[in-house]
Amino acid sequence: MTWRDYDTEFATLFTPTMVYRWQRPTREGGQWTGRTAGLSRGEPSHIPNPLKVVPLVELPNRGRLHGKPRSEIASVLPLQDSVNTLWAHLLTASDGLALPARAVLGMDRPVREIVDPETGEVVGEEDLPLDKFRSDRLLWLEKQGASIAEFSAADLQNYLSVIEVAVQHIAAQTRTPPSYLAGKLVNVSPDGVAASEAGLVAKVTERQRHFGSALREVMRLEALAKGEARRAESLALGSVVWRDPQFRSDAQYSDALVKLKSIGVPDEALWERIPGVTPDEIERWKKMRTDAAGAILGGNVTDLFGPKPDQGEDDDQADEPEGAEEAA
Template sequence: MAKTADELAGLIRGDFLRDARKEWARLRWLQKNIDGGLNKTWMPENADLEYRDLFRKARSPWLRFVRDCIAQGLIVDGYTHNDIWLDAWQENGMDGRQGQVTREAIGLGYSFVLSLPAVGGGVVMRPLSATRTFMSKADPWDEFPDLVLHRVADKKWMAVDNEAVYRFEGDPEHIGEMDVTRHDLGFVPVAMVPNSYATDGYPESEIEPAIPVYKRIVDATFTLQMVQRYGAFPQKNMAGGSIATDADGNALIRPAVDSLLHSTDPLTKFGSFPAADLDKVSSSVDTHIKHLSAVCQVPPHYLLGSVVNMSAEGIAAAESGYFRNIDDHKVVMGEGYELALRSAAAILGSDAADDTAAEIHWRDTSTRSLAQTSDAVVKLATVGAPLEMLFALIPGWSKSDAIEAAEHVRSNGSQSLPEAIQANAQKAVDGFRGLELPVEGDQ
């Protein structure tokens, strides 16, 4: 039976809402660091606007860049049950929406996917941001939560339990008018997509351990800004004598980059300090960026863009740690996406809802040439591997492309790739034999 407004407010009020606000504050702080919006360094009390402007320009969203580099290697493009993939995932445009879920899971530690019955039949799948969503579980190892609270907008809320969806405005602790939509699924259709499995507390962010390194990058960049503004040219100096002044005691010459110091005193001595070595300061910035790449297991050339005469084997070796990290994320995050698709299958009334062995398929983003892949596909075809699996190995092909190609091969009467290759080769030979070749002496 669906809850009343007072019953729902009683569940939210107290520890639930207090924990939610505490967690949301932590995630907002983390998100601001990822966006490059939170970082302070020491400044003198009398720092002028130019000094502060240099620091403002030293901040860059390096953590967001690293997060996106990891997320770009985690793209879901298939599921064991193709009907669920088409009717739930693709029908809801999750090919594009998954990017938001994956990036947030990498950066904040977790994100959510909501599945609900659609009006008129079908299923609606939507991402829910962790900075606006909080859930509670009676047992940390339960697949589904007991209650989920989501802040839709300012003073607009949505709560989901195992019977219905509740939409209301105002204060979650004192709910007035409320719109109730029953789903009667017997479970809360919200799946968490985690970055890692935590034995205690929330899943850990992939980016949070790198915040101290990022702050060092900002400090080093600020130093570079200061040096190139004030020390990239020789500093002129004058010893002895005095600068001429007017009747009010103001200097007639203002020392500047484009001015000369001069004096009428014969005892005055002039000199200059050498310019700062910008290469050393710039090298320091690059070193900190390499530290960031090591902590987050992102290849340095992804961040620095410096690939000079690297062989294919060298690039593969440099990216090996990155792809090991990606494979580790696929195992953990895949469980979350599979749970979301099983929830959608339950709404559609499919037997796939109980298939815990079903798996999602990840797009291959590794660096391999088409020639290498084609050779592997042909060799695997000789042992009778399924066409859909073989075509899915081709770089840039989605599961839909693989299925369409397999159906096309079968429509031509071939049940395997070798048969299709042999049939096409025979057609080419027959066509060649049918050509009228010129004989000797013809013009």
């Protein structure tokens, strides 16, 4: 991999046994030399690879058995270029044609006399620049028959209509909800929002299935870098658990979990479906459930419903004669 930092370009090559590090100046077109960043600490430019593997993991988008992975935006780049072009045309038109234009008909162009400074005689005339009149908003009609004409402003909505259609095509091809691109979401029911996001949720779910193995390898390399070989071996045999890509409210999650419970799904499986719940919390819930069951079977429900009143105090209150409190 290579990168540039100000006027120096760096390169690093990873192999299972070595890590080669080079640098070169970009402005002078120099040759690649060993990295000098760690020489002051006695570190050589090329060092052995402590992981014994290449610490780079590819996350291919829409990987295929033959050929390179396919970009997510490659199919919509022409449409995006069209949108940019139309937007540039719209700004150009708004600069000169967005407002009505007026013209003076039947009148000579304003001129200025040229006077000889020595003799004071008029030796000619020259046209006056119109920019001054435009900025001062001055206009006069002295010649008979002169009139004013007006050109209406251009309708820029035509550009916007074509841009909106192009954006809709981009949303359809990329399975992006139109509201994400257009920003229009007024009086839409929750079911309508979920239906508009169905394509995006399906695409995200598909990517989760393909990216899981690569992210598992990333976690394995992290364990190797920390020197935890046993954890790295366990991670290599594990699986990536993703959060639900579809947004649901707490009420929707609760309703779904209750329905799953009604068909016999175990509590542990339901707890795993709750967003934000960690395995440690699930283990704590299991312990709490076990303690509660043990208290019920043992006849001690104090921990479940709070402490009971003292039995002796109840007996004393029951033995007091009526009216004793009043007599006291």
